Amino acid sequence: MRHAIDNAGLREIVSYTSLDNVRSQAVMARLNLRRDRARDFTTLTSRGEPWRGLVWVVPAGWPRG
Numbered sequence: 001m002r003h004a005i006d007n008a009g010l011r012e013i014v015s016y017t018s019l020d021n022v023r024s025q026a027v028m029a030r031l032n033l034r035r036d037r038a039r040d041f042t043t044l045t046s047r048g049e050p051w052r053g054l055v056w057v058v059p060a061g062w063p064r065g
Helices: 002-006 022-030
Strands: 014-018 041-044 050-057
Touching: 014 022, 022 050
Parallel strands: none
Antiparallel strands: 014 050, 041 050
16 A cells, blocks of 8 residues: 555555455554545345445555554
8 A cells, every 4th residue: 555655646545345344344444544434335246135335445644544
């Protein structure tokens, strides 16, 4: 992420995981990513079932947030 911010010039890095994937959410929290609840989404799986995505972003000033 540091390379993407410092060298590649990306304005934003977005990550997402499912509501029930607590381990991935813990990793994102440890990396100091921030939840962006306004971007959470629901889509349909290949079986037609709803799947909820939780969105996390790299905040300005990362890694300290």
